[in-house]
Structures are given as C-alpha cells and as structure tokens.
Amino acid sequence: MLNKLSRYVIVLLIVVVSALYLPDFFSVLFDKKIDTPRIDYSAVINEFVYHNYHGMGQIDYGDIAGNTYSEREYFQLLPFSYYATLEKWQQLPEEIEGFELSSKSIRKNSQFFRIQTKDINPPSVPIYILFEAESDYAQLRVPDDVFRLDNKIEFIDPVTNSVIEEKSERFQQAMLDAGFQFPADIVAGNPTNRKPFDEGYFITDANDDIFQLKMIKGEPECIKTGIDPGLDIRQIFVSENLRKEFYGWILTEDNKVYLIMYDGYKLKEVPTRGKDDKYAYDADEMTFRFYTYPVNRHIRISGDGFTKMIVVSNDFEYIDEHVETWTPYDKRTASIVKQFLFPFELSTYTPEKYIRLQMDYYWPRNLAGIGLSLLALVLFSRRRPWLDYVIVLLTGVFGLIGVLLVRHED
C-alpha cells in the first residue's frame, strides 16, 4: 500500500518537473519571433504612423492610410520623438500648431511615464527615505536617516540602528494634526536623488484619505489632499517633473489612471479605454504608457497581440485612436501545438515579480495530447493499475512519462 503510494509520489514529482520544464523547452525550440509594428501619432499629418522591424535591420515606415515613407520622411513626421536627429539634419520644423520647436522647448514640455505589472506591488522592504524639499543646495542631498511608517512614523539612524525619538515625535504629531488616522496603508514616494526637487510621499491612511508628507527646512509638512477616499486605489506613483503639472498618478483597482494635479490635488482621469472596452487597459496583463507632448498627449496600451493608442489634446479632449493587432501568443502555431501536446504548464515567475507555483490548464486543446497519451499507454504497455490510467487522464504526457519511467512493482 505504502509502496504504491511511494511510486505515485515519484510519478507526481516527475509530473511536476516535466510540467515545469518541457513546455518551456518546447517554446525555446519552436517559438518564432513575430514582427510587431510600433505605432505612433504624427502631429504633422494628424495620422497614425508606424514602423515595423523585420529581421536583418530591415525597417518599414508607413501610415495607416497606406502611404509608405523613407526613414527621413518618417522622422520628419514625428518631430517630438526625433527632434535631436532632425535638429542635426536641420530639418526640425519651426512650429507646429503654434508651438515653437527646439530641442530645449520640446524637452521642457514633454513628460513620459509607464505602468508595468511588475511595478505595481513589487517585493520591497517597507523602509523609506525623506529628502529635504527646500534644500540650500543645487541638488537634492541624501538624508542621513530612514523612516518606517505603519502604526506610527519612526525615523531610524542607520549608524546606530536605533529610532530617532525627537524627530519621529515631531513628524508623528504633524501627521496627527493633519488628521491622519494610523495605520498607514499605501506609502508612495520616489526615493532617488536623481530628480530636480522632492514632493515627499503620498500616503493613504486608515480611512483611505490621501495625505502628502514632506520635509521643509527639517520640519514636517503634512497635508490632507482631499482626494476622494472612495477611490479604490491600487497604487500611487510619485514622479517629480519640472513641468509641475502633476505630482504623480493613481492606479485604481478597476484599472483607471488618474493624474494628481498640482492644482489643488485635483484628479485628472487619463483615458484607459478609448471608444470601446475592447483592448481596454488591464493592469495585470498590460503595460500602460502616457506621453505628454507640447501639442497633444498619447496613451499607449500594449498587451499580448495588440497596441492600442489613444490621442487626446492637452486638455484631454479625445482626438483619435487606433489599434494595431497581431497574432497573440496563444494563437500562434507553436503555442497551439504546445497546447495540444501538453495538458498544462507550470511556471513560477509572475509578471508581478513574485515567485509562485501557477498552472495554465490548456483546456480543451489538451484533450488531444491526453487522448494520445492514454492510447499509447493502452496500446504499448502491459497491464497496469487503474490509477496509472487516471494519472495519464489527468496529466497527459507528463503522467505518461512518469508511469512509464517508474515501473509498477507489484
């Protein structure tokens, strides 16, 4: 009895290993790279344009109306992307829609951010650093302490690895005075000194109210932003930019993106859907990109098999959108063959940067492989315990490998 169980444990371990490595190995051998066009929007012709890499450095340029371009022509269509090169060629237009073009003016009036799945809630240590926001120096100076923020705020001195009581109390008091209800939940900041200035942290409290915490001349400044606590916030991102249009952006659980404006912490919703819900943004599977250019803004949502691009005006008025699609991974030949062959796949790396044992079950395509495996077991193998058939029924070729390798010893 126990001997039988022992054999099945070994068979199952073989199933686990096969399911972890064989589909992966199959993909490495047979997956073909697919040409995925990169789309963009030309403010010169007000049309979506694209360029498409083929192997061997071959690149096609065109627009969705069907025109094709040379590289030079294409660059000229996108002055906000290729201004540096165009300037060198002395082909940078003087103005577009009233905006005077120069490298400097474009740089100053452009801003970009993206939200990747792995950035949303990565494994991290909940220890933060707070810069002096009104420093006497040209650049941000690295502080000499760090802080933790949960049931209270505590500054810690790395040299002694102990709490700095006085400073902690001052900040604690300032937060309480601002109406902060401990414990803190989301603590979002931008802990780098490679930024022009510091806006501190955006923090949600126990009531889901959002506060901004900064340090000015060594003193705490905690402000209740008044942002709607009913917003189901998934993550807040802070990014200081000299344009000083928004502090950062909020991603909600229902995949909406809001900018937190300098203008009284008002929220500005960034379109995440376009005209319809097809190819709408899903933070668990897609990358969201937001570009602010001097004359308009672009939103690019990219996922498996498509890129959706939405263009809005500086005031977020809808202008146009375009979806470029290609064969998603699941529908490619190698992937389909894989799903016929293997009943499921085990993997550990997640897009969120965690390691988790997860299973993709290839129903119903996997019926083919399971059927073949069962047939092979019936035809080419002597009589065996019924449980062997059940295992092959459930785990297809993985189970077949297992029960054939590990002989049944009665």
Added chain:
Amino acid sequence: MLKAILYKEWIKLRWGLLVIAGLTVLSLAYSIGMINYYIEFQGAFSNWMYVIGKSLLLKNIVFVKILPLITGLAFALLQFVPEMAGNRMRLSYHLPISEKRLLLSSVGIGFMFLLAEILFLFFGLWLVVSINYPAEVVQKALMSTLPWFLGGSAIYFLISFIILEPSWTYRIIYGIVAYGLTDLYFRASTYDQYQTLWAFILIVAVMPLTVMYSGHRFRRGIK
C-alpha cells in the same frame, strides 16, 4: 528499536553534524564580515539603501543560501552511502523491523538533524542581521531564507531516495528530476519573493515517501 536506529544514524552523522555546525559558524562570521565591510565601505546610510533597494544582503549572506544545500547533500551521503556500499543495506533490511518503519525513521532522523542545523543557522542569521539592520530588513531577509531551507530539505530527501535506489538507470532519471525540483527553491533574486509557499512546502513534504519505493525495489532484487 527506534532508539537503535537513532544510535546508528548518530554514529554515521555525528562528525558531519560537527563539521556543518563549524561551517555554520564560519558562514555567519563571513556574513558579519561582509556586512561590516560594506557598511564601512559604503557608509551606513548608503549601505542601507543598497540593502533595501538592491537586495545587497542576499549577496552578503550567500553562504546561508548554499549551506542548507551542502548539509542536505552531506547528510544524505553520510547516512546512505555506507548502507548501500557493498550491499550493506541487506543488513538493515533484515533487521526485525518493517522496511517502512526502518526507511521512514532513518530519513526522519536525518531530517531532524538537518532541521537542527537549519535552526542553528536561522537563529544565528537572525542575530547577525539584527545588529545592523531594522526589523523590516531582518524580517525580509529571514523570509528569503525559507525557500533555501526548503531546498536543502528537498535535496536531502531526494539524494537519500536516489542513493537507496538500486539501479543506476533510475538514479540518473531521478537525478534529473531532483535537479529540476531543487532549482525551484533557488529562483529568488530579491527579498521574500516567494508566494504560495504552501505549495513549495507541500512538494518537499511528500518527498520522504519516495524512499519506500527505492527500498521496495531493493528487496525485489533489482540491480
């Protein structure tokens, strides 16, 4: 009879236990040295930033990662190579105790010793890391070591099972499986990346059962 088996496993393992305990002390000393070197070299604040943001600590305690693996491997070899060499396992299988109890208690005892070494390492690391870093870092660092300890346990059970298997063909197949399974526990590059830890624990938890099949095959006279 369990006492007698404990006595035999103890005789085989005691020097190994001592050597591993020594290596544990050395590994912890190395960790202290590396941590202090980096703090000195980078400055305390900057070091904390590397430790928090770039998972520097995982590099400083690299031996804590390797040691459970070495221990698992060493204990399995020490316990079962002398038994299998020259067919000596026949002596054990003829003892008036059921094969199942014999095998399960042998790996059980070996695992207890392994666990003792792991706990020693774990608490040692706790002390070492607590001196210089805040509780948040300590917690993340200790959580990061759990998969390594599971990996060490996995290698112990799997190597035991492989050694007890009488046929070389099977040993090679099992070796591949063991490599694939053990790799599961060493995939992290930052702190505390493992989720669904229960699934990873479950895989290790069923491993001791595999030795029964090896014993069964030995008794059937498979070469």
Added chain:
Amino acid sequence: MEHVIECKNLTHYYGNNLVLNDLNLKVERGRIFGILGKNGTGKTTTINILMGFLRPTRGKCLVFGEESHNLSPATRQKIGLLHEGHLAYDFMTIKQVEHFYSQFFPGWKADYYWDLIGKLGLSDNHKIRNMSCGQRSQVVLGLIFAQDPELLILDDYSMGLDPGYRALFIDYLQEYVHEKNKTVFLTSHIIQDVEKVVDDTIIMGYQKLLLKMPLETLKENFHRFEFRNPRAIGVVKSDDDMISNVEYVNDKITIYSFKPLKEIVAYLKKLGISADDIKEIPMTLEEAFIGLTGKY
C-alpha cells in the same frame, strides 16, 4: 517432520536468461543443509531468494511458513544471516555494533559475542572497517550467535578466509548448531568444509538440480571409468540416465556415472564400442564434485 525451509517450483529469469528451473527443496529442523555448485548455477540466486532480497519469477520459497521476500519482523528475528563477504556495518566499532544489534533481539546473548571477540584480542573501540576479513568474520559470527536465531543462512562463509579462520569458523558453527538444535542453510565452493558439517546437500548444475543426497551416498555410488578407444570420441555422450559426464583427452575417455562397471560396459557394447582396458579410478569427494558438475 516440520520443514523450516520449503521451496516449491522455484524458477527465476534474469531478463530472458533462465537461471533457476523448477527447483524444489525442503530443509528439516535441526539439519545442516548445503548447496554446492559452480558459479552461475543459481546458487546465489537461490540464497538471495531465501534471504528475501530477490523475488522469484515463479514458484515460492517459504521460511517458517512465510514467503521469504515478505517475512514479518518477528520471523526475521528468528533468522540469522551471514551475507556474502561477511557484510557488517563497518563504520561501527566492536562495541557499537553489539550495542546496536542487542536492541533488536529480546533474547540477545551478549556472552556468545564477547566470547568470540575476546579471542581476537582487539580493543572494543576497534572499527570493523579496520579489521581483516577473518577478524570481521568472527564479529559477524559472534553477532549471529548472540542473536541466537533458529535458522542460520550462511552465504559462502569461506570466501576470503584463510584456512585457520575457516577451521575456527567451522568448529564454532558445529559446536553451536549441534548443541542447540539449530537449522543451517549454507553455500560454499569449498567442498572439504562442507563435507565435514553438512547433513544434506544439493549440487546444482546449469538450470537443473544435479544431485540431492547426502555426500556419503555420492562418495559411495559415483564412479569414474577410464579407457582408450579413438573411435569412441564423439559417440559416447553424457545422458542423464547412464552417463553423468564424459571427458576426452586425446584417445583417453573418462566416464562419470552412478552405474556400476558392468552396466557401463554393456552400454558401451550396445553403442558398438569396445572398451577392453576400461577400469575404475577412485576419486576424492572434490574430484567427484568436479566430475559431476564438469570442469567448465
């Protein structure tokens, strides 16, 4: 009479290789039973099955009424095994190994062990690994005696022992067994040793049992005849009934048979072969063994 060991229709294949063909044997309580046979005749296979380390392809082997590959711990307690090469836990010392084994056997007779060990003149902390083969055989025998089993199965006990230790081993064994009415099953390739102790023997040939009788009977009834006749070469062949074995050296023909001279001459005449100079050549037991099993 109760049978301690009973093998029925024992058949074993290694792959497609038949090594044991329908072997039947019974060992009565209180007897010393020996298996003789050249290498590859299934001697080791038989003892492996008996010890419970091989499951036969067909047939079964009962020891104390239980199938040998599936003995209960209680039955194993009654059986002392001496494995080929005098296997022992060589990582233990003299003292440790005694301490270890004593816990498994309620009737442990430590005196037997220490009596034997005392004669070695080694320290109690001497590791078995550092012993000579002969010294180790004493330890192993001591452990088996202390276990005080009802049945002893000894696989090739003489291997690697020099004559002194071999004699010592036999002396102890004989004394122990006859004093206490033990049953012994042993294999050996040294026939003189077996001759002294064994009550019943079987001699195994390739895929068949050659002989099953006390050695005395073999000595009395097995004959060797020699004659010269070149015409006989290739005509006189061994067959189970008349002639057990035939050897040719130039024109000299040697016949081994259980039949008396008269019957052999008559048999040869029937084949049309004259054997005028035929005469019986007396044999030692070892020569008889070789004659029976063949030189090759």
